[in-house]
Amino acid sequence: MVLRRRAVALLSVLSVVGLVVAVWFTPLLGVRRVDVAGTVELTADQVRAAAAVEPGSPLVRLDVDGIAERVRGLSRVAAVRVERSLPGTVLLTVDERTPVAVVNAGDGAHLVDATGRDYATVAQPPAGLPELKAEGKGRPAAVAVLVALPEPLRREVLAVSATSGADVRLTLTAGREVRWGSPDDTPRKAAVVEVLMTRDGSVFDVSSPELPTVS
Known part of the structure; x- marks a missing residue:
């Protein structure tokens, strides 16, 4: 046993x-x-x-x-x-990765995602993507503003540019421009610019959302 x-x-x-x-x-x-x-x-x-x-x-x-x-x-x-x-x-x-902007260069269109990474180059940019015109510290600021925009406003953006982290500018359809400044207070700036764009003008400055201007 x-x-x-x-x-x-x-x-x-x-x-x-x-x-x-x-x-x-x-x-x-x-x-x-x-x-x-x-x-x-x-x-x-x-x-x-x-x-x-x-x-x-x-x-x-x-x-x-x-x-x-x-x-x-x-x-x-x-x-x-x-x-x-x-x-x-x-x-x-x-x-x-999903492209949010494109950088046009001699070797093609460089796709940039929401992190600011240039991750692929294609012969022709996808339709509807704004052009990114920013380098150095300006690039992360420009991308940060772009991805945080309300969708209706983002659809009107043709290009986003910046030379530093505090001078982001949006080129819109119909020859309009929005001077955004830094990525700070983007939701507030978006609400302010929505109101400003009901007025006549071509340049909308919300870099100081407390004192916005139209010219």
């Missing part, structure tokens, strides 16, 4: 050890496929190539942080989520 219990216990231990070895060190539960979701401009193959997940790699031992870091190395990728699904699937869900 004692020998039987010992034999059963030994078999149980060996079974557990065998299972652990199979899961951790063999292709039994290894990667068989890598699925990609969320891509727009990128292709699934580009994401898979960047992820560099070896077929047959034990699923439970995958370095998901390393995979995510490699995929984020693609300039169009803002974020990525790596998920493992038994028996052998890895799912990569990608969030691509």
Whole structure:
């Protein structure tokens, strides 16, 4: 009886050890496929190539942080989520960067996202994107103002410019200009300029929202 219990216990231990070895060190539960979701401009193959997940790699031992870091190395990728699904699937869900402005240059149109990052160059800019004319400290200020604008006003912006963090200017349709100043108090400035633009004028200055002017 004692020998039987010992034999059963030994078999149980060996079974557990065998299972652990199979899961951790063999292709039994290894990667068989890598699925990609969320891509727009990128292709699934580009994401898979960047992820560099070896077929047959034990699923439970995958370095998901390393995979995510490699995929984020693609300039169009803002974020990525790596998920493992038994028996052998890895799912990569990608969030691509969204352009908010374009910088026109000799080599094409440079797309800029909400963080101010120049992440891609295309031959023709997407329709409806304002031109960004700002460098150095002016660029983050200009982008910060642009992304915080109410949508109706943002649709009228043809260009946003700045030479520093405190002199952002918006070029609007119909030859109008808004002198915005710094990104501070953007919601308040937006409310003020909405009222100002009901008056005749071409230059609307809300850099000091307490003392706005129209000329």
